[in-house]
Amino acid sequence: MSDEQRTPVERSVLVLGAAPEAGWVAEALRDRGYQVAQVPGKETDAARDAAGIDRHDGWRLARMDGRVGAFRAGLVDEDGRQETLAASAVVVAVGNRRAVSWERLGVSPADPGVMTVPQARRLLDAPRETGPAYPHRQQTILVALDLGGDTAKETATEALFLARDLRARWNSEVLVLYRNLQVDTSDLEALTRHMREEGVVFCRYEEPTLEATEQGVAFTYVEGTLLGQILIVPEDVFPREDTPALAKALGLRVGEDGYFQEVNIRQYRPGLSERKGIYYAGRCHMDADPATLRADAFRAAADVDALLGRGYLTPEAIRAEVDSAKCARCLTCVRTCPHGAVDVVTRDGVTAAWVEPLACWGCGACVANCPVQAIDLLGLETPAWASRLSEGVAAS
Numbered sequence: 001m002s003d004e005q006r007t008p009v010e011r012s013v014l015v016l017g018a019a020p021e022a023g024w025v026a027e028a029l030r031d032r033g034y035q036v037a038q039v040p041g042k043e044t045d046a047a048r049d050a051a052g053i054d055r056h057d058g059w060r061l062a063r064m065d066g067r068v069g070a071f072r073a074g075l076v077d078e079d080g081r082q083e084t085l086a087a088s089a090v091v092v093a094v095g096n097r098r099a100v101s102w103e104r105l106g107v108s109p110a111d112p113g114v115m116t117v118p119q120a121r122r123l124l125d126a127p128r129e130t131g132p133a134y135p136h137r138q139q140t141i142l143v144a145l146d147l148g149g150d151t152a153k154e155t156a157t158e159a160l161f162l163a164r165d166l167r168a169r170w171n172s173e174v175l176v177l178y179r180n181l182q183v184d185t186s187d188l189e190a191l192t193r194h195m196r197e198e199g200v201v202f203c204r205y206e207e208p209t210l211e212a213t214e215q216g217v218a219f220t221y222v223e224g225t226l227l228g229q230i231l232i233v234p235e236d237v238f239p240r241e242d243t244p245a246l247a248k249a250l251g252l253r254v255g256e257d258g259y260f261q262e263v264n265i266r267q268y269r270p271g272l273s274e275r276k277g278i279y280y281a282g283r284c285h286m287d288a289d290p291a292t293l294r295a296d297a298f299r300a301a302a303d304v305d306a307l308l309g310r311g312y313l314t315p316e317a318i319r320a321e322v323d324s325a326k327c328a329r330c331l332t333c334v335r336t337c338p339h340g341a342v343d344v345v346t347r348d349g350v351t352a353a354w355v356e357p358l359a360c361w362g363c364g365a366c367v368a369n370c371p372v373q374a375i376d377l378l379g380l381e382t383p384a385w386a387s388r389l390s391e392g393v394a395a396s
C-alpha cells in the first residue's frame with residue numbers, strides 16, 4: 001500500500017444513545033485511548049461513569065455529513081442551539097423501547113396478582129425488615145412467556161433470572177410457562193439447567209386461556225388448569241419511535257421490522273451499517289440475551305479499533321471511479337449507491353458525479369446503473385477464464 005493511498009485519521013468516535021450498550025462501547029473505546037463523545041439523546045444515564053467521555057446531555061443528532069474518517073455530526077439541543085462535532089467513526093447504540101401489549105394477553109394490570117417482570121423485580125429487591133417474604137411462601141407464581149406472540153430473547157432472559165431469584169428468595173412454587181423458549185447459548189442452557197435443579201418447573205403450552213379469579217389467575221391449557229396467586233409477564237420490545245428520524249439523519253435505512261439493519265457486503269458481518277465507519281451495537285439492531293448484548297457492544301468497539309487503530313485509512317482494493325468527461329449528471333448513481341459514497345461536485349471547473357474513495361465498498365451497483373457507462377470499477381481484474389473465453393471468441 002503506497003503512502004499516497006493512506007489518509008491520516010484521528011482516533012475519535014461518536015457514540016449515539018443512552019442504552020447500557022452505549023456506555024459499554026464508550027468506556028471500552030476510552031480505555032483504548034480514543035477520544036469519545038457521547039450524545040445520549042433525550043434519556044440520560046446520569047449514574048454512569050462518564051469520566052474521560054465528552055458527554056452532550058440534552059443534545060440530539062440532526063444530521064451527519066462527511067464520510068468515514070471525517071464525519072461531521074450536526075447536533076441541536078432543546079432550545080434549538082446548534083453545534084458540530086467531528087468524529088472518524090460513529091457507533092449507534094440507542095437501544096429499543098419496551099411496553100406490555102395487555103390487550104394480547106387476556107389479563108389486565110388491574111387484575112389482582114398480575115404484574116410485569118420489572119414490577120416483580122422491584123418487589124423482590126425492595127428492602128425488607130422481616131427476612132424472607134413469608135407472605136409469598138405458600139404461593140404459586142406463574143411466569144408466562146410467549147403470551148400473544150414470542151417473547152423477545154432479551155426480556156425472556158430477564159424473566160428467567162427473575163423466576164430463579166423468586167424461587168431462591170421467596171421459596172415460592174415457581175412455574176415458567178412457555179410456548180417457544182429458545183435456549184440457544186451456553187449461558188441460557190446453564191441457567192435453565194440450574195433453575196430446574198433448584199425446583200423451578202417448566203411447562204410448555206399451546207393455545208392457553210387466562211382468567212382472573214378471586215383466588216388468582218387460572219391458566220388453562222391442554223394439560224389442565226394451573227392456578228397462580230401471582231402472574232408475571234415480560235415486556236415486549238419495539239424499535240424506538242425516533243428510529244426513522246435518526247436513520248434519516250445518519251443517511252441509513254431501517255429494516256421492515258423497524259430496527260437498524262446490517263448490510264451484507266460480500267459477506268455478512270454483524271453491526272455493519274451501509275455507511276462505512278458507522279456501526280450498530282446492541283438492541284437497536286438485534287434481540288439477544290444480556291450476555292450477548294454486552295458481547296455485541298465490545299464487538300462494535302473492536303470494529304472501530306480495527307478501522308482506526310492504525311491511524312490511517314485506505315480505500316478498498318476494488319472501488320468505483322467516475323469519468324467526469326462522460327458523466328451526464330443524471331444523479332442515478334447518487335440515488336442508487338447503497339453506501340452514500342457518491343456526490344455531485346465541481347472540481348477543476350467540471351461538475352460531475354464523484355465517488356469518495358474511502359466510502360466506496362466497490363459493490364458495483366453504480367456501474368450497473370449508469371446510463372452512459374461513465375463509471376468503472378478500479379482494481380477489478382478480468383478472471384483468466386473470461387480472458388481466454390474472449391480471446392477464443394475473437395479468434396473464431
Ligand code: SF4
Pocket residue numbers: 322326327328329330331332333334353369370371372373374375
Ligand atoms: S449515473 Fe453516470 S451519468 Fe448519471 S450522474 Fe452518475 S456517473 Fe453521471
Ligand code: SF4
Pocket residue numbers: 319320336337338339340341342355359360361362363364365366367
Ligand atoms: S461501487 Fe458504486 S454503488 Fe457501490 S459503494 Fe462504490 S460508489 Fe457506491
